[in-house]
Amino acid sequence: MKKKKRANIILEIIGILIGLIWISPFYLMLVNSFKTPKGIFTDVLAPPAEMTYDNYQKAFVELDFVKSLFNSLVITVVSVLVIVLFSSLAGYALARNKSRLSATILLIFVAAMLIPFQSVMIPLVSIFGMADMLNKVGLIFMYLGFGCSLSIFLYHGAMTGISSTLDEAAIIDGASKLQIFWKIIFPLLKPISVTVAILNTIWIWNDYLLPSLVLDSNSETIPIKMFYFFGQYTKQWHLALAGLTIAIIPVIIFYFSAQKQIVAGVTEGAVK
Amino acid sequence: MKNKEFSFWLFITPVLLSLLIVVILPLLLGTYYSFTNWNGLTFTNFVGFENYQRLLGDQQFKSALWFTIKFAVASIILLNVIGLGLALLVTSKLKTSNILRTVFFMPNLIGGLILGFIWQFIFVRVFSGVGKLIGIEALQGWLSDTQTGFWGLVILTVWQMSGYIMIIYIAYLQNVPNELLEAADIDGASRWQKFKNIIFPLIAPGFTVSMFLTLSNSFKIYDQNLSLTNGGPYNSTQMMAMNIVDTAFGSNEMAYGQSKAVIFFIIVAIISLTQVYFNKKREVDL
Numbered sequence: 001m002k003k004k005k006r007a008n009i010i011l012e013i014i015g016i017l018i019g020l021i022w023i024s025p026f027y028l029m030l031v032n033s034f035k036t037p038k039g040i041f042t043d044v045l046a047p048p049a050e051m052t053y054d055n056y057q058k059a060f061v062e063l064d065f066v067k068s069l070f071n072s073l074v075i076t077v078v079s080v081l082v083i084v085l086f087s088s089l090a091g092y093a094l095a096r097n098k099s100r101l102s103a104t105i106l107l108i109f110v111a112a113m114l115i116p117f118q119s120v121m122i123p124l125v126s127i128f129g130m131a132d133m134l135n136k137v138g139l140i141f142m143y144l145g146f147g148c149s150l151s152i153f154l155y156h157g158a159m160t161g162i163s164s165t166l167d168e169a170a171i172i173d174g175a176s177k178l179q180i181f182w183k184i185i186f187p188l189l190k191p192i193s194v195t196v197a198i199l200n201t202i203w204i205w206n207d208y209l210l211p212s213l214v215l216d217s218n219s220e221t222i223p224i225k226m227f228y229f230f231g232q233y234t235k236q237w238h239l240a241l242a243g244l245t246i247a248i249i250p251v252i253i254f255y256f257s258a259q260k261q262i263v264a265g266v267t268e269g270a271v272k
Numbered sequence: 273m274k275n276k277e278f279s280f281w282l283f284i285t286p287v288l289l290s291l292l293i294v295v296i297l298p299l300l301l302g303t304y305y306s307f308t309n310w311n312g313l314t315f316t317n318f319v320g321f322e323n324y325q326r327l328l329g330d331q332q333f334k335s336a337l338w339f340t341i342k343f344a345v346a347s348i349i350l351l352n353v354i355g356l357g358l359a360l361l362v363t364s365k366l367k368t369s370n371i372l373r374t375v376f377f378m379p380n381l382i383g384g385l386i387l388g389f390i391w392q393f394i395f396v397r398v399f400s401g402v403g404k405l406i407g408i409e410a411l412q413g414w415l416s417d418t419q420t421g422f423w424g425l426v427i428l429t430v431w432q433m434s435g436y437i438m439i440i441y442i443a444y445l446q447n448v449p450n451e452l453l454e455a456a457d458i459d460g461a462s463r464w465q466k467f468k469n470i471i472f473p474l475i476a477p478g479f480t481v482s483m484f485l486t487l488s489n490s491f492k493i494y495d496q497n498l499s500l501t502n503g504g505p506y507n508s509t510q511m512m513a514m515n516i517v518d519t520a521f522g523s524n525e526m527a528y529g530q531s532k533a534v535i536f537f538i539i540v541a542i543i544s545l546t547q548v549y550f551n552k553k554r555e556v557d558l
């Protein structure tokens with residue numbers, strides 16, 4: 001028993017050491033974002049000898065942070081709501097319809113998950129360009145197209161746990177299909193909706209390539225602004241690091257406010 | 273009955289339409305365009321397999337493909353070893369288990385673009401600063417040659433994705449019945465014996481899942497590549513996704529870029545279908 005206790009203490013120490021290594025990039029980003037260029041040059045590891053907040057002021061302005069945060073929020077929230085709504089409707093319809101056609105359509109959605117973004121992006125941008133849809137609305141529609149497959153798959157799986165006797169009882173009471181879905185089925189699908197929303201939020205919030213091809217300079221999201229900002233201040237690390245810290249804050253808030261659901265959701269998305 | 277059909281189509285039309293316009297149509301059109309001299313708007317004639325023949329002699333494309341394969345192999349091995357290690361660590365009832373789990377998983381939520389910039393700072397400034405301090409020459413000049421660019425990308429990816437692989441393994445570890453482990457304890461089994469004979473066989477399915485996840489992710493990586501090395505020096509650390517983007521939107525060779533995209537699709541599809549095959553086979557075995 002004593003031997004086991006010692007082994008446990010060693011494991012604790014190893015765990016703490018690895019944990020420290022893991023967060024060290026964030027630590028280095030944070031401490032150096034408060035330094036002057038000279039401060040970074042003299043000692044890159046230590047906390048700042050003299051704190052400066054000018055970096056943040058400048059980065060905040062250059063990133064046009066209020067606007068880019070707003071753009072990111074609008075695009076992410078609307079896309080996720082659209083994906084949750086239409087994918088759950090489709091998952092419900094496909095699960096309740098037992099025809100061969102329905103099974104084939106589901107298979108098409110699942111097979112579409114094999115298609116990587118880069119293999120369709122060139123014609124996609126061309127088609128939407130011709131339709132004059134290279135804007136926020138077009139982007140949200142694209143996110144529905146790319147995001148619906150996995151979401152429908154997850155909803156369809158969850159539907160197998162919801163008995164169709166519920167539907168039948170509601171039909172007898174005179175409810176329409178849409179009422180059945182909205183009043184009975186959708187509330188029961190809430191846990192899977194949380195998973196779908198989290199998976200799509202992480203992806204859309206961080207996405208860089210697609211919005212960079214679609215959006216004009218007026219509706220740029222945080223990653224796009226970050227890319228330009230970094231290119232502009234590439235050797236001025238004090239500014240770049242302050243900008244990066246600002247860009248990460250919304251994600252950290254999101255993580256700590258819904259950590260349990262996020263980890264559960266990501267696990268579900270991966271293992272299925 | 274008519275009514276039922278109607279609501280079925282009503283419910284699936286929005287997603288069906290978006291999938292057709294956003295994914296299926298571009299895939300079909302793109303494959304068609306790859307046999308023409310398409311310039312992004314129109315094309316004047318068919319060129320047969322000319323774009324694909326050109327691919328065979330494209331040193332940059334071949335170098336990007338080879339770099340991507342090497343990158344995939346290195347990151348798959350490291351990610352699975354470290355991911356499993358972290359999973360075992362945080363499930364061994366430490367006082368710090370919960371906080372460690374939080375820390376290991378955190379990089380996953382942040383975009384690859386931002387993480388790549390942070391690590392550029394670490395490789396370029398922190399490494400050289402520390403190298404000077406303790407006198408290690410090898411820490412100088414990171415990301416300035418192919419070798420350190422390669423390992424830089426691997427380290428970034430492993431750091432970012434290990435937490436993800438970790439939670440996959442945790443999900444499988446939680447399925448290992450406690451009675452088995454307790455029985456092994458009574459029989460006096462060591463940690464290593466328990467791992468080798470009980471835990472490992474039971475979490476093997478998790479290995480298939482995470483191996484293919486990391487494999488297809490490694491092929492699709494773009495953001496990290498862009499922000500950490502931007503393909504440099506001299507495009508020697510350029511990966512496949514970036515090569516396609518550069519050909520199409522950098523050099524404006526749309527048809528040629530699309531032929532690369534078609535090859536890319538075939539490679540990723542083969543990887544994913546192999547995964548499906550192995551998953552099915554495993555389910556049958558069970």
